[in-house]
Amino acid sequence: MECREHNGLRLSRIGVGTYSLSGVYGSKDLEEYGRMIKRACELGVNFFDTADAYGEAEEVLGRLLQPLRGKVIISTKVGVKHQTKANLSYEYIKTACESSLRNLRTEYIDIYNVHFDDSATPVEETIGALEELVKAGKIRKYGLGHLPAAKVEEYINKGNVYSVLMELSAVARKAGRELLPLVKRNNLAGIAFSVTGRGLLTGKITKNSRFAAGDLRRIDPQFQKEKFTFSLEVQQKLAEIGKRRGMSSVQVAIAWVLAQDGIVTALTGPSTVAHLEENIGGCRQSLSPAELAEIDRFLEEKEEWLAAAEKRTVRQILSGALPADNHQAFVDLVYCLETALINRYLPEAEIMPVFHRLFGLRTKLDQIQKGELRELQKTIGAMLQMD
Numbered sequence: 001m002e003c004r005e006h007n008g009l010r011l012s013r014i015g016v017g018t019y020s021l022s023g024v025y026g027s028k029d030l031e032e033y034g035r036m037i038k039r040a041c042e043l044g045v046n047f048f049d050t051a052d053a054y055g056e057a058e059e060v061l062g063r064l065l066q067p068l069r070g071k072v073i074i075s076t077k078v079g080v081k082h083q084t085k086a087n088l089s090y091e092y093i094k095t096a097c098e099s100s101l102r103n104l105r106t107e108y109i110d111i112y113n114v115h116f117d118d119s120a121t122p123v124e125e126t127i128g129a130l131e132e133l134v135k136a137g138k139i140r141k142y143g144l145g146h147l148p149a150a151k152v153e154e155y156i157n158k159g160n161v162y163s164v165l166m167e168l169s170a171v172a173r174k175a176g177r178e179l180l181p182l183v184k185r186n187n188l189a190g191i192a193f194s195v196t197g198r199g200l201l202t203g204k205i206t207k208n209s210r211f212a213a214g215d216l217r218r219i220d221p222q223f224q225k226e227k228f229t230f231s232l233e234v235q236q237k238l239a240e241i242g243k244r245r246g247m248s249s250v251q252v253a254i255a256w257v258l259a260q261d262g263i264v265t266a267l268t269g270p271s272t273v274a275h276l277e278e279n280i281g282g283c284r285q286s287l288s289p290a291e292l293a294e295i296d297r298f299l300e301e302k303e304e305w306l307a308a309a310e311k312r313t314v315r316q317i318l319s320g321a322l323p324a325d326n327h328q329a330f331v332d333l334v335y336c337l338e339t340a341l342i343n344r345y346l347p348e349a350e351i352m353p354v355f356h357r358l359f360g361l362r363t364k365l366d367q368i369q370k371g372e373l374r375e376l377q378k379t380i381g382a383m384l385q386m387d
């Protein structure tokens with residue numbers, strides 16, 4: 001596996017992430033998971049990503065990687081372990097880091113990431129805690145995840161940021177468009193995640209696929225309505241290109257991510273040896289400039305169609321009657337807010353408080369009155385003003 005040296009760390013071009021251990025993609029077989037991590041190391045993967053918010057993932061990864069500690073790069077995240085609103089205060093970070101070190105069975109974390117934005121804590125306070133952890137040898141570098149571009153810029157100006165995590169795949173190009181220029185200008189490491197589109201670009205998900213209760217893809221907007229249609233069409237296009245090259249669609253998808261300037265490593269989240277091996281095949285061959293241009297032309301055309309279709313759908317959801325089933329009504333409202341966030345209908349700071357209110361209802365959907373969801377529908381409608 002090819003590795004890239006970036007500001008003192010040598011990262012394999014494909015990294016393995018452990019989000020799936022939190023159950024967001026259905027239940028996983030831990031024995032097979034252990035085999036997958038072992039195989040990843042054999043194949044030259046040295047970069048492993050986790051978070052204190054991914055259930056038992058830190059503990060599992062810590063146990064599996066302990067014998068190889070000196071040879072691997074471990075990245076974890078801080079800010080949202082138990083709460084939906086992030087906490088990046090000095091005290092919280094210091095305590096959370098000690099807990100992650102214990103979970104990971106290590107004396108140092110290679111890359112410690114801010115997981116989400118905490119608008120209530122000044123950036124200087126967060127950076128102060130992170131810099132102290134660097135000085136104490138508890139973390140080697142720190143990075144950023146899930147932050148709007150303006151906040152990333154603020155961190156860059158005030159601290160010594162190493163890396164920026166961003167969702168980047170052929171079905172999710174928006175973060176890359178905003179963050180990659182910043183990453184390149186400041187010589188940071190761009191780390192892409194969900195590079196298989198949460199399985200969408202593998203060809204193993206079809207329009208008839210159904211996800212188990214608790215699987216995040218049941219509510220993920222990428223798996224709903226026109227976004228889902230768009231994603232399946234993108235997968236078909238990548239499969240068509242792959243066929244000419246003897247690559248699968250997911251291998252083309254990963255090769256496309258690795259071709260994006262500024263991306264040092266692409267994080268994928270398989271839980272089986274077979275999926276890992278297929279994904280690693282995505283860095284064995286690179287795409288030609290003509291193939292990359294063909295993909296980009298296709299995506300531009302489809303994204304234009306998608307943006308118009310999404311606007312129509314959001315307008316319909318916000319102006320019509322909500323579905324009788326509370327779960328479906330919830331999914332529809334999430335779709336509106338995520339679409340508004342991704343397409344920047346409004347600044348993130350204005351959308352997030354309503355997002356938190358909506359998510360607060362997620363576990364009580366069977367008990368609440370439709371009126372509560374209607375109230376939120378009204379609030380979102382007034383906020384987005386889609387007419």
Ligand SMILES: NC(=O)c1ccc[n+]([C@@H]2O[C@H](COP(=O)([O-])OP(=O)(O)OC[C@H]3O[C@@H](n4cnc5c(N)ncnc54)[C@H](OP(=O)(O)O)[C@@H]3O)[C@@H](O)[C@H]2O)c1
Pocket residue numbers: 016017018019020025049050145165192193194195196197198199200202204250267268269270271272274275276278279
């Ligand atoms: N998602 C986020 O919001 C986020 C944010 C920051 C960082 N990260 C980090 O980035 C890592 C990668 O993101 P991700 O987990 O969303 O990656 P991903 O690879 O896009 O999605 C993982 C899902 O795709 C499936 N999959 C992967 N390769 C496959 C293949 N070849 N064939 C069939 N299915 C395949 C996995 O299924 P199986 O389990 O069946 O293999 C799993 O359900 C995370 O694990 C996490 O460490 C994620």
